[in-house]
Amino acid sequence: MKNNFPVISIKELNKIYNSKFQALKNINLDIYRGEIFALLGPNGAGKTTLINIICGIANPSSGTVTVDGFDSIKEYRKTRSKIGLVPQELATDMFEKVWNTVSLSRGIFGKSPNPVLIEKILKDLTLFHKKDNMIRELSGGMKRRVMIAKALSHEPAILFLDEPTAGVDVELRREMWDLVRQLRDTGVTVILTTHYIEEAEEMADRIGVINSGSILLVEDKLTLMKRLGRKQLIVSLLSKLETIPDLLQSEFVTLSEDGFHLNFTFESKDENTGVSEFLKKLTQLEIEFRDLETKQSSLEEIFVNLVGNR
Numbered sequence: 001m002k003n004n005f006p007v008i009s010i011k012e013l014n015k016i017y018n019s020k021f022q023a024l025k026n027i028n029l030d031i032y033r034g035e036i037f038a039l040l041g042p043n044g045a046g047k048t049t050l051i052n053i054i055c056g057i058a059n060p061s062s063g064t065v066t067v068d069g070f071d072s073i074k075e076y077r078k079t080r081s082k083i084g085l086v087p088q089e090l091a092t093d094m095f096e097k098v099w100n101t102v103s104l105s106r107g108i109f110g111k112s113p114n115p116v117l118i119e120k121i122l123k124d125l126t127l128f129h130k131k132d133n134m135i136r137e138l139s140g141g142m143k144r145r146v147m148i149a150k151a152l153s154h155e156p157a158i159l160f161l162d163e164p165t166a167g168v169d170v171e172l173r174r175e176m177w178d179l180v181r182q183l184r185d186t187g188v189t190v191i192l193t194t195h196y197i198e199e200a201e202e203m204a205d206r207i208g209v210i211n212s213g214s215i216l217l218v219e220d221k222l223t224l225m226k227r228l229g230r231k232q233l234i235v236s237l238l239s240k241l242e243t244i245p246d247l248l249q250s251e252f253v254t255l256s257e258d259g260f261h262l263n264f265t266f267e268s269k270d271e272n273t274g275v276s277e278f279l280k281k282l283t284q285l286e287i288e289f290r291d292l293e294t295k296q297s298s299l300e301e302i303f304v305n306l307v308g309n310r
Helices: 047-054 076-081 098-108 115-124 140-152 170-185 197-203 221-228 275-284 299-309
Strands: 006-016 022-032 036-040 062-067 083-086 158-162 189-193 206-211 214-220 230-237 253-255 261-267 289-296
Touching: 006 047, 006 189, 022 047, 022 189, 022 214, 036 047, 036 170, 036 197, 047 062, 047 158, 047 189, 062 076, 076 083, 083 140, 098 115, 098 140, 115 140, 140 158, 140 170, 170 189, 170 197, 189 197, 206 221, 214 221, 230 275, 261 275
Parallel strands: 036 189, 036 206, 083 158, 158 189
Antiparallel strands: 006 022, 006 062, 206 214, 230 261, 230 289, 253 261
């Protein structure tokens, strides 16, 4: 589980390309050992650029990145050996066999052969039965698993998953989520970028939101949803309403299409939510109801509102 020691520390990081386009703007971010950190952002937000700099694939224009206390540029070999990266693109030798390509990835990092470990990784990823297949013979989902196996082969302390379940079916996505949790439980720090909001909501301990090269916020997932989330009070009516009465007219009140549900939206962080006043107005109007239900807004709604507001 997470502790208070940042395994990755990013200070005042900037990336400006020769075209003068600034992909990253003064990024400051700490990621802690043993946590699952989800980085959310629309296409072009800077997620992959940030990962590439941390992993040593791209150089920053300014700023510093330390990995487990080592400088990512001055001590590149040490930092890179601690990181496993699963990129968005499937990049591996299609004519190589699964077992051989995973074993080779381990050797590239100077690790001695460990067939017992390779077998365990392949079994954990439901790949062992494909160990003698050439990669070109595998489905897209299986190829994605091979990329994860390669990234885990040298026993990294940090695993980057850049859109790990893009194009993967729901069943495989669930299997990967389970694997990520298992890795976290063994102390591996997992950083993932994703377009699937439910993926972050399901798995992450903390969430960072990046847009146009800037970090908008970094927050514990539950705190984020409590602080920024809206709630809905759903009132199930005994009798159908054709329209919303004048006394209830507000941007926060909507009527369902069937006329049997009034929805009152309120900010859960506000001391005065307005719920009591809303219910008093129902009593004044002699509107009878049979049930009350509250619904927390999803992380997706929070994300869309946050990015839209910026």
